Structures are given as structure tokens and as C-alpha cells.
Amino acid sequence: MSQFLSSFTPRPPDPLLGISAAYKADPRTEKVDLGVGIYKDAAGNTPVLGAVKAAEALILERQTSKAYEGPRGNVGFCAAIEKQVFGAQSEAVSEGRVASFTAPGGCGAIFLAMSLAARVSPEGRVWISTPSWPNHVNVAAAAGREALGYPYADLAAGTVAFEEMMDALRQARPGDIVIFQGPCHNPTGVDLSAEQWAYLGDFCARQMLFPLVDVAYQGFGEGLDEDIAGVRAFLAACPEAMIAYSCSKNFGLYRERTGCFLLQAGSAAAAGAASSHVAEIARAVYSMPPAHGAAIVETILTDDALTAQWKTELEEMRQRMVALRTGLANALNGALKTDAFAPLAGLNGMFSMLPLQGPVTDMLRMQFGIYMPGSGRINIAGLPEEGLDQLAAQMAPFMAHSQATAEG
Numbered sequence: 001m002s003q004f005l006s007s008f009t010p011r012p013p014d015p016l017l018g019i020s021a022a023y024k025a026d027p028r029t030e031k032v033d034l035g036v037g038i039y040k041d042a043a044g045n046t047p048v049l050g051a052v053k054a055a056e057a058l059i060l061e062r063q064t065s066k067a068y069e070g071p072r073g074n075v076g077f078c079a080a081i082e083k084q085v086f087g088a089q090s091e092a093v094s095e096g097r098v099a100s101f102t103a104p105g106g107c108g109a110i111f112l113a114m115s116l117a118a119r120v121s122p123e124g125r126v127w128i129s130t131p132s133w134p135n136h137v138n139v140a141a142a143a144g145r146e147a148l149g150y151p152y153a154d155l156a157a158g159t160v161a162f163e164e165m166m167d168a169l170r171q172a173r174p175g176d177i178v179i180f181q182g183p184c185h186n187p188t189g190v191d192l193s194a195e196q197w198a199y200l201g202d203f204c205a206r207q208m209l210f211p212l213v214d215v216a217y218q219g220f221g222e223g224l225d226e227d228i229a230g231v232r233a234f235l236a237a238c239p240e241a242m243i244a245y246s247c248s249k250n251f252g253l254y255r256e257r258t259g260c261f262l263l264q265a266g267s268a269a270a271a272g273a274a275s276s277h278v279a280e281i282a283r284a285v286y287s288m289p290p291a292h293g294a295a296i297v298e299t300i301l302t303d304d305a306l307t308a309q310w311k312t313e314l315e316e317m318r319q320r321m322v323a324l325r326t327g328l329a330n331a332l333n334g335a336l337k338t339d340a341f342a343p344l345a346g347l348n349g350m351f352s353m354l355p356l357q358g359p360v361t362d363m364l365r366m367q368f369g370i371y372m373p374g375s376g377r378i379n380i381a382g383l384p385e386e387g388l389d390q391l392a393a394q395m396a397p398f399m400a401h402s403q404a405t406a407e408g
């Protein structure tokens with residue numbers, strides 16, 4: 001009998017992960033991968049950071065057991081991430097109002113957040129910026145949540161469309177989850193100011209919304225401390241909040257699935273009770289989190305020399321992306337004889353959107369081996385350092401075409 005598995009029809013490939021597979025399968029040597037968000041160096045490689053290698057050597061030497069670590073995973077890692085997010089002198093942490101769990105990547109942390117919220121607010125919907133990381137909607141659906149969009153960015157100006165965003169969020173009902181992205185918004189690179197963060201924190205508290213702050217790129221924007229200042233202002237204004245923290249990008253630990261789920265509650269008792277639910281949710285899905293990546297981050301962040309080495313390497317990655325971003329903005333301005341791309345140079349992090357949508361991205365792929373999603377998002381770190389003028393010249397006619405199609 002074959003009535004179960006034979007009843008499936010195939011699902012389309014993931015819009016981002018499908019690009020990597022297609023890029024790898026392309027036999028051309030002249031090709032550019034601007035798809036999945038992984039950092040690449042000038043040679044196009046995604047190397048293991050030196051601080052990570054050094055930490056792994058220490059772990060190999062020191063580790064004496066592979067026994068389970070328990071529901072929170074690596075508690076030293078959790079404490080280190082609490083410090084990254086809340087700062088070294090946090091009242092919320094010292095009062096026991098913060099709880100944290102090692103999670104299988106930032107994505108696993110987002111799943112914990114959505115599932116926890118579902119327990120207290122079964123009718124709660126999830127508000128997600130438009131555009132956003134496409135997987136936010138998938139995770140919301142996996143946790144049985146209805147997803148709604150709020151406008152986020154004025155792409156031409158390179159600013160947050162704050163009024164439009166607030167107009168939409170005023171429609172949110174008490175108990176709804178709102179996902180805000182921390183530094184380096186994926187996919188736009190447009191970030192909230194510290195004042196906007198504080199305003200949103202106060203707004204969520206007053207409207208009884210349940211916020212989830214997704215921090216996946218700390219250190220890729222303006223620097224480690226600068227990048228988290230807005231999130232801290234938000235947390236100071238909003239007593240109840242959830243945070244999903246990813247170490248995939250800033251520690252280069254992608255495949256190790258290293259993330260942290262944190263919650264801030266109004267009291268230590270509330271944090272403790274909510275924690276017992278998080279542990280129960282995690283137990284049912286993956287039982288306990290993976291250990292290796294968390295051990296690496298703990299080792300780095302509890303060793304002054306390794307922390308300094310990591311910060312230097314992180315700063316190198318950040319500066320390379322800033323230079324590539326500026327170079328692309330200049331090259332596009334030059335190719336299109338415009339200054340319309342000036343705002344692109346001032347945006348943050350790994351991603352930005354180009355005015356290249358849908359079919360024109362397929363044409364770029366076919367003609368020049370330029371791989372990017374149909375949304376027009378590009379991975380800045382994938383840009384060719386020496387070939388920005390050529391890339392801009394290849395993209396320019398398609399941008400004019402995209403613009404004409406959009407206008408009419």
C-alpha cells in the first residue's frame with residue numbers, strides 16, 4: 001500500500017536556499033552569488049574565524065563529556081548573550097527578570113518565541129515588516145500563527161517609513177506579536193533610530209502587544225555597542241519582550257546552529273514560570289539544543305584575548321561590507337548617471353534591495369551568471385570587489401526596465 005507518501009506533490013524550493021543550489025550547479029566560471037546571507041571574503045570564501053578556531057582547540061582539549069547539558073543548553077553561553085543584549089550592568093538581569101535558552105540558531109529562537117506567545121495569546125497574530133526575511137512567515141505558520149504585514153522602509157530615501165509603519169501597527173490587537181528586527185534589517189538594510197526604538201517599546205507596552213526582537217547581525221552595522229543601543233532603549237521601555245539572538249553571522253557559525261532565546265518579564269517569578277513553558281516547548285521539538293557552537297561563543301566571550309580577536313575579525317567583516325556597499329552605490333550612480341543610489345551607501349549590514357524584481361533577476365542569471373532572489377535583495381558580502389563597475393553596467397539596463405515595468 002502506498003497511500004501516504006505517494007499523496008505528496010513537491011513543494012517549490014526555498015526562495016533563498018534554492019539560489020545556492022542553482023549557483024553551485026552553474027558551470028560558468030564568471031558568476032556572482034548575491035543570494036543567501038553568508039559573509040564572504042575577497043576570494044569568495046566563508047572562512048572559519050581565527051577566534052573560533054582557537055576556541056575549538058581549547059574545547060577539544062578541555063571538554064571531558066558529551067552528556068546532556070539540560071534544557072537551557074550552555075548556561076555560560078546564555079549569560080554571555082544576556083550581556084551582549086542587555087549590557088553588563090542590566091537591572092533586568094540582576095533582578096532575575098531575564099531568562100535565556102540556548103537555541104538551534106536564531107530561527108530556533110524565533111520558533112520558541114512564537115510558540116511561547118501562542119500559549120498565552122492563542123488568537124494572537126504575528127506582525128512582520130514588509131519586506132522581511134522570508135522565513136519569518138514560515139516560522140509563524142509552523143507555530144500556527146496568522147501573519148500580517150506592516151510597511152517598513154522607504155527604499156528610495158533609505159529611511160524607515162515610520163508614519164506608515166505606525167498607521168499599520170495601530171491596527172494590532174492586544175496579544176498580537178510584533179517582530180522587529182534589530183540592527184541591519186534583512187532585506188532592506190534600513191534601521192530604526194534609537195528614538196524610534198524607544199517610542200516602539202512604549203507603544204508595545206501601552207497597546208499590550210507582545211514584541212519579538214530578532215537580533216541576527218549585531219556588529220555588522222555600525223559596531224557592536226552602537227548596533228544594540230536601540231534594542232536596549234526598546235527593552236527599557238517595554239517590560240515584557242522576547243529576543244531571538246543569532247550567532248550565525250557575527251561569529252560565522254552558520255552550520256553550527258547557534259542562537260539564544262531570551263525573554264524579559266515584569267518580575268523574576270514571571271520569568272521563571274515562562275521559562276518552564278519554554279523548556280517544555282523545546283523538549284517536544286528538539287529536546288535539548290546543540291552544544292558545539294554555544295561552547296565556542298562561551299569560550300570566546302569569557303576569554304579577554306579571544307574576545308579581542310573576535311572583535312577585530314568582526315570589525316574587518318563590517319568594514320569590508322561598508323566598502324563594498326559604498327563601491328556599489330558609486331558604481332550604480334556612475335552607470336545610470338544619477339545620484340539615486342547615494343542612500344544605499346548609508347544603509348547597514350549585509351543586505352539591501354535593488355530595483356530589480358522578478359523576471360529581470362532571471363535574465364541577469366541567464367545572461368551574466370548573477371544570482372539573486374526575485375525580491376531584488378542582494379548579499380553585500382557577495383559583491384565582487386574588483387568587478388563592481390562591470391556588475392553595475394550589467395545591472396543598469398535591467399534597472400531601467402524594472403522601473404518602467406513598475407511605473408506602468
Ligand code: LMR
Nearest residue numbers: 016035036037038133186
Ligand atoms: C538569509 O537571509 O539569506 C540568511 O539569513 C540565511 C537564511 O537562513 O535564510
